[in-house]
Structures are given as structure tokens and as C-alpha cells.
Amino acid sequence: MTMQLDTPRLAHPDRRAAIGGQVEAAFERVQALYRQLHQFPELPFQEHETSARLAEALEALGYAVTRGVGGTGVVALLRNGEGPTVMLRGDMDALPIEEKTGLDYASVQTAESNSGQVPLMHACGHDLHSSCIVGAAAVMAGLREQWSGTLMLICQPAEEIFGGARAMLDDGLYERFARPDVILGQHNMPALAGTVGHIAGGAMAACTNLAVTIHGAGGHGSMPAQAVDPVVIAAHVVTRLQSIVSREVPPEETVVVTVGKLHAGTQANIIPHAAELEINVRSFDNALHARVVESIERIIRAECEAGRSPRPPEFRVLNETIALHNDAAAVEQVRRAHAEQFGEANLYAMPRLNGSEDFPLFGSAEAGGFGGDDIPYVYWFIGATPAERWAETPGASVSEKMRHLEMPHSPYYFPGNAVTLRTGMAAMAAGALAWLAP
Structure with missing residues (x-):
């Protein structure tokens, strides 16, 4: 449905409840998708089943979906009248790690790699990220009478080898679909589940x-x-x-x-x-x-x-x-939206990470090879440690506590609890609405 420009927009005091309602309506389906993705991980540029599942889920929500962008990438568009274009990005690939979480839906998959047959695991939470993209898509579809513009969703392959972003850009991502006005992404971290961390400027190496x-x-x-x-x-x-x-x-x-x-x-x-x-x-x-x-x-x-x-x-x-440098003004806009959604007490200052991402290639005209001006982007972090575990972990600050917890790429790392999944869905939707329904 295409809305008219004079359609009343969602008042800020009501937005939290509206997003929360849509999250709950979609949660069981998204959680089932997450568990399926977790159980059947795939290596970079081999995410054939993963991308098919995500594409089907987005098509079922009414999005115009294109498969096979940059190899196994998926692009989904919801055009909803005049307004800015907001791009939400999630990644899909897994790692050659043997899972030791003990989950009843733990991965037992293996695959052929350059090192021979290797076990596979979603040890970095990319299954969570892509599930949150589908969850945010459901929320935004449910609220489309309350915003206007274009929502552009990216399910990106091969982040672990820094290959997927460039592959999608080289495949004409912005020429074939839309050039976004802002790009939003998120990553899980072993902070307290239900909290969201932000950092302006240099964030990742x-x-x-x-x-x-x-x-x-x-x-x-x-x-x-x-x-x-x-x-x-x-x-x-x-x-x-x-x-x-x-x-x-x-x-x-x-x-x-x-x-x-x-x-x-x-x-x-x-x-x-x-x-x-x-x-x-x-x-x-x-x-x-x-x-x-x-x-x-x-x-x-x-x-x-x-x-x-x-x-x-x-x-x-x-x-x-390249280094990930969050746009300061865009970070502040997202942070305000997250404060409204989750409360100021549930936001934290994210420390700079020496880890790396290919996410900034989507925003850098030179490094991404798409020309013109750079595109502002924001990359934030959602907590993944259940409250009981967080309370018993030593340390006063977020950084101190995280030193004692499993980090991404550990065979014991599991970010996909229900609180984190709900938070990721809502954080993506609230971030998008900061531009599409300001």
C-alpha cells in the first residue's frame, strides 16, 4: 500500500508501544526462522539455503525481493510513498567452528573448505542479524500507514571474509535498486541483553x-x-x-x-x-x-x-x-530513537572495537566504488548476555564485564536469546522510523 503524504504520522509517545506490538506479533515466526538458520549455517558465498529462507520470509511480508545479488545476497524493497530511502543491513555467513553451546538446535553441519571438511557454527550471530532484518521488515510492514519513503533491506553474504559488501556493490546494488540516504546496521555483543550501545566516529578498525x-x-x-x-x-x-x-x-x-x-x-x-x-x-x-x-x-x-x-x-x-566511522549526527538521531524505545537506562556507551567489518564499504564512495558523496551510516551494538549471567559477572563497567564473557567466534557463544532477538527487531525498526517517520 502506498500512503499519501498527508497521512498522519505516528506520534512519538505512541511509537514505543506500536513497535513493541508489532514485534510481539512477529516474534514466534522470527524466532523459528532464527533457530532454523542457527541449525543450518553456511560458509561465506555458500549461503544458498540461508538466502532462500530469508528471501521467502521477506516475500511473504510483501516486499519486492531480488535474489543472487553479489552471489548469494538478497535485496528487499518496500516503497511506501515519497520520502527518504533507509537501508538496513544484516549479514548471513557462518564460521568453520565446532559448536559447543549444547543447544537442542545446535549446528551439526559440516562443509568443504580450503582446509578440507570443517564443522560449521553461527558463532558471530549472523543468524541473529538476518533474523532481526526479517523481524524489522515485519514491524515496518505492519506500521506502513505511519511512515513514508523507501525501506531497503540487505541480507549480505561473506562478511567474515570482507567479501560480501563489495560483491553486492560491484553487482550494481545502488544502480539497480536505490541509493540510500542513510545506512543502518547492528551487531550483537556480550553486553546485557535488552541494552543497546552507541559510538560516534571511529568505532571499528x-x-x-x-x-x-x-x-x-x-x-x-x-x-x-x-x-x-x-x-x-x-x-x-x-x-x-x-x-x-x-x-x-x-x-x-x-x-x-x-x-x-x-x-x-x-x-x-x-x-x-x-x-x-x-x-x-x-x-x-x-x-x-x-x-x-x-x-x-x-x-x-x-x-x-x-x-x-x-x-x-x-x-x-x-x-x-576500511575503518568504520559512524556519522556523529546520524548516531545522535538513532540514539534518540532508541532512548524513546528502550529507555535511557538501557543505552550504554560502546567502547571502540579493534574488530573489523565490511559494513563501512556501503557508505564510502571511494572504497565502495560507487562514486558521488559518501553515505552516512550508523552501526550500533545490541547486548546478548542474559540478566542472571550479567549480574554474576565481575566488573563495574560494560567493558570490564565483557572481558569475563564469551565473545563472538567462541564455540560457546550464543547471542540468540529471546530478549536480544526482540531488542534487535525493535532497534532496527526504531532506527528506520527515525528517518521515515521523524
């Missing part, structure tokens, strides 16, 4: 995962002078890289350089022909981040030359994303 091959000249371990040992070169690289943070980065900046993988050789008396490294870089400043990556490459080239490497090192970016 840029990330680059870099694969490096250091070439040597293999030989017998008893005759090192007739060989070039890539293990020795790699050892110097590992220690020298740590000098970037201590000697090249200003002290007030936060940068992490981690060598997470170092592989060479097959047995003790063989000098291998090459060494393979994988390096993770995180920072909150995109320009500084690029300089750190340049420093890594400079140091590795120099160490290879010093170690008589017969060939230059090879570099390959496995995946990367």
Missing part, C-alpha cells in the same frame, strides 16, 4: 590480511652455506615487523601487526625452499593503515635481500576492509 611468500634455496640441513634458508629470513621478519608499531606509529594511534601464520619445511634436516606467512594489520585511521602495510612490504623486501633470497618476496592481499 580497518583490517588487512596479507599473505607473503619468502623464497629460499632448499638443501640439506648439514650444508647451510649451499642453501638459502627462508626460515631464518622469516624469523627476522617476524621480530622486525613489531618495530613498526613501536617506532613508526605515533604513540597516540592504535595499530596491531600480527603474524598469525608461519609455515615452512617438512622435517628437521631439510632447509625448505620457501616460507609462507600470513599477516594481520588493524588500525583506526585508513591513511595510517596504508602506510603500515607499505612498511611491512618494505621490511620484508629488505630482509629478503639481506638474507640472499634468490627471488623477491611475493605479496597477496587475502582480504581487507
